[in-house]
Amino acid sequence: MTADSNLKLQATPTAIPEVLILESKVFGDNRGWFTESFNANDFAKATGLNVQFVQDNHSFSRQWTLRGMHYQLKHTQGKLVRVTSGAVFDVAVDVRKDSSTFGEWVGVELSADNHKQMWVPPGFAHGFLVLSETAEFLYKTTDYYDPTSEACLSWCDPTVKIDWPIPLGKQALLNAKDAAGLAWDVAPKF
Structure with missing residues (x-):
């Protein structure tokens, strides 16, 4: 990873160093703005990673929708995630048994306004909570979706203790x- 101010893309490690916050340069004037949301060469230079993305996903969700905490046991996916409309609180949980940050989580607000992206490496459960009235969420994956190897960690597991920014009196909107989602003690790990 580099802090070279000449790069179009800056990568900043989170409290879990493998999870990165990516910020590309945004060029704006009175007409609006432009940013290069992905460039393989810049991604490799900024992160030190040489990954190939094979699938793009795009979701639309209403406020307080919580999607997660998903991961795949086979065909593990690295994910480069961003928001193109609205804002979300995005979370990654380390489910790698041999990691010094095993069981820890990091979260960051991603929004259409801040243009931040997050790199979630393979071996992490991932999810997000929609903070704005609606949000569009896009992510690139390093492997294809495989429903037969999908796992889901409970979003509200008392061991992991994710501090979701849900206001008093509101509830997360979840699908079945x-x-x-499985409790931390029984959820499969890597």
């Missing part, structure tokens, strides 16, 4: 799969 996410509501039935």
